[in-house]
């Protein structure tokens with residue numbers, strides 16, 4: 001599996017538009033309760049995400065858990081961190097920096113750290129791969145009172161490229177969504193499984209078309225959560241909501257192969273939003289592809305107290 005740390009610049013998180021600001025302002029009460037804002041300050045790389053984290057959390061002497069990835073030990077050392085755990089099932093367990101930095105090859109959902117043992121949790125571009133409810137339950141368990149979760153995540157199911165084509169190998173090469181734009185915009189939401197297969201087979205080898213259909217509809221790489229689902233899950237986590245910022249920005253061009261135009265859908269965001277909202281039985285916001293989520297362990301509250309109703 002390709003490690004995202006090899007290409008952190010490819011994870012776009014930039015300014016949201018006034019359009020998004022307006023849509024967010026008009027969104028359902030749940031989002032207003034969550035104080036969702038347009039993400040003017042969203043970062044553009046893992047290091048930028050870390051910069052935002054370091055600006056909010058006193059790292060000197062802190063115990064930190066990182067979810068999804070293994071931030072470079074040399075950069076951690078500069079901040080006087082006491083202990084940094086990197087939790088990622090696709091990395092090898094290891095200890096760096098004379099014990100300062102420990103990589104735990106486990107899923108975030110099964111974090112083995114003790115209750116109330118970390119001062120902060122950091123995550124860059126990983127939440128779209130996780131069971132978010134199970135992960136937030138672990139965050140709630142391991143954070144000390146007042147401790148912060150700072151999670152910045154990338155393309156999600158609500159986005160035009162929410163299929164997140166990554167961690168898929170074809171003929172000896174890892175496919176990457178920003179370079180291999182093999183799927184038309186909104187392909188994951190606008191086409192049923194067999195419709196998508198039929199379309200893709202008109203412009204791609206059949207085995208590649210099948211691989212893409214499997215990734216979009218059946219693989220366990222991505223969690224297929226909509227932006228609204230993250231909000232709902234966070235509100236129910238028992239952690240206090242500090243901030244969520246969201247951006248629709250797309251910083252690469254989607255140029256799919258020349259598929260049979262007769263099989264291509266003319267997708268509009270309002271039309272697709274109406275369809276998805278109807279299918280889900282509730283208003284669903286489409287377009288958001290980058291999110292900053294900051295949650296806090298309630299001060300003085302035991303970690304095993306019940307989550308929000």
Ligand SMILES: C[S@@+](CC[C@H](N)C(=O)[O-])C[C@H]1O[C@@H](n2cnc3c(N)ncnc32)[C@H](O)[C@@H]1O
Nearest residue numbers: 004005046068069088090107108124125126129
């Ligand atoms: C796109 S990479 C991000 C890596 C790095 N944080 C960055 O920003 O470049 C996503 C990472 O999440 C990890 N991951 C996937 N599922 C996970 C899980 N259940 N628990 C923890 N990490 C997971 C992957 O192994 C991968 O290293």
